[in-house]
Amino acid sequence: MSDASAPATSPGTSRSTSATIAPNILRYLARVAHGYDVDLQPLLARVGLDSTVMTSTALRVSYRQGSDVIRQAVERTGDEHLGLRVGAAQHLTAWGLLGFAMMAADTQQEAIETGVRYQNLSGAMTVWSARWEEAGYVLRTDLPDPALDPTAAVFLIEEAYSSVVTLIRLNVGASFAPQAMEFAFPAPRDRSPFEELFRCPVRFDAAGNRMVIPTRWARAPMPGRDPITYASMLDVLDTEMASRRSQQDLLEVLEISIAQSLPAVPSFLEQARRHASSERTLRRRLAACGTTYEAIVDGVRRERAEQLLRRPELTLRDIARRAGFADVSALRRAVRRWHGATPLELRTELLEREAPSDRQRV
Structure with a gap:
């Protein structure tokens, strides 16, 4: 495959009150916030996500629940780059069966396209697409609701790309770096966390959010590639x-x-x-x-x-x-x-x- 677009049932098609998102981001957010001595449990409970509910494998949350918790977590921790920290704390196993399917893919490009195809199962709160462009292999992401609270919106874009870079490094090599990063939101006061994490030119106030992946990294073989496991996992994901x-x-x-x-x-x-x-x-x-x-x-x-x-x-x-x-x-x-x-x-x-x-x- 050379092009992967957001599926017809992408997060952007849901009304914001629908509880359709696996709460992976909120689980990792609670862990990271704990490192700031911020307990998010009362806040999660207030939006209907108490500790018992949060451990349920069947739990789904709405964009409204998620964005409310995110906005207040950023305020309470005082970390304007909290999204970068939460993304960097993740592993593919957090994405469940989809994570294992991606690890069994043949190349990094196939892993990314698998993630895009089944993004509704990953707990993603942005809408992903990927394709080859003149600059290279480009991974784009957009918000499901352009009217989303600005604090939550910046967090979600930061978390999205931070998690992708972190997971690619875990799978194909710690030396991975994008060719370029572009963000639609204004430049923060301190750019250094972006430069340290992405290790490439970073531009803000861009027309959209995108990561340009060098060709050699897009075509890099996945260490855990297994065509039989990959095919069987896709059957399960299609059913889900x-x-x-x-x-x-x-x-x-x-x-x-x-x-x-x-x-x-x-x-x-x-x-x-x-x-x-x-x-x-x-x-x-x-x-x-x-x-x-x-x-x-x-x-x-x-x-x-x-x-x-x-x-x-x-x-x-x-x-x-x-x-x-x-x-x-x-x-x-x-x-x-x-x-x-x-x-x-x-x-x-x-x-x-x-x-x-x-x-x-x-």
Whole structure:
């Protein structure tokens, strides 16, 4: 293969409230934060990810849960390059069966293209693509949501490329270095962590995020290459992808149904009937997705409330009614649970974040 693009069911196609991402990044984030004497467990628990849930192999988290934890972890550690640290702490085994498939690939290029093809199974929170260009073999990544909080957005891009460089070095040689790195976000105050990690020219404020991999490294044989193991692992991954698409479709259909019905919320029995299913079967399908109907409703209401808070002309009473809350007090309790702030404080933060003077972009 010479070109690998993001799959049709890439992370960017999901609504931000869908719990569809394996929480690999959050697990490593918690480990790295611990080295700063920062305990993320209370924060994880607040977004529904307590210690018991985080050890579940079936756990999936949403982009909203992930970005909330990331943003606050960066603030609490005070490390503006936390994404680089988290990426550098990883190993291919963190990616489960996909990691083993990549290790069994024939060349580094085939390993990368395998990762791109099955990226929805890796816990990736960016959207990957790879292809040969004039400059060399180019690995690009984009954000699933351009409106993502700038702090979380920079973290995710840093983590993405840091993990790739770290894993390539673990597999084909510690001397690996990209030919060039380009980042769409503004240059940080201190560039040295980027120069030390990537060991190549690094450019910021670029048109997009990309890593140029020298030809000899792209075509380097993988030390653990095994065509039989590789083929068998792809069979397993194809089966898992088919199951994941079914789960993702279910979550998106439910979210859309709830969003279109607000301020009213369809009952669970009504949703089961719409899917020609029993309540028990629908609950079992949602459990397989790592979520519940109540969590989906909460996520959709949260998204709607945040959209409405961006409209200064609306009162809190208007927002509570349109988002399906019983009253303003219920809205206040929900916003406090989601953000640790009042609705008015959150409104100020959202409006300031989106003001034209905000120079952060990715």
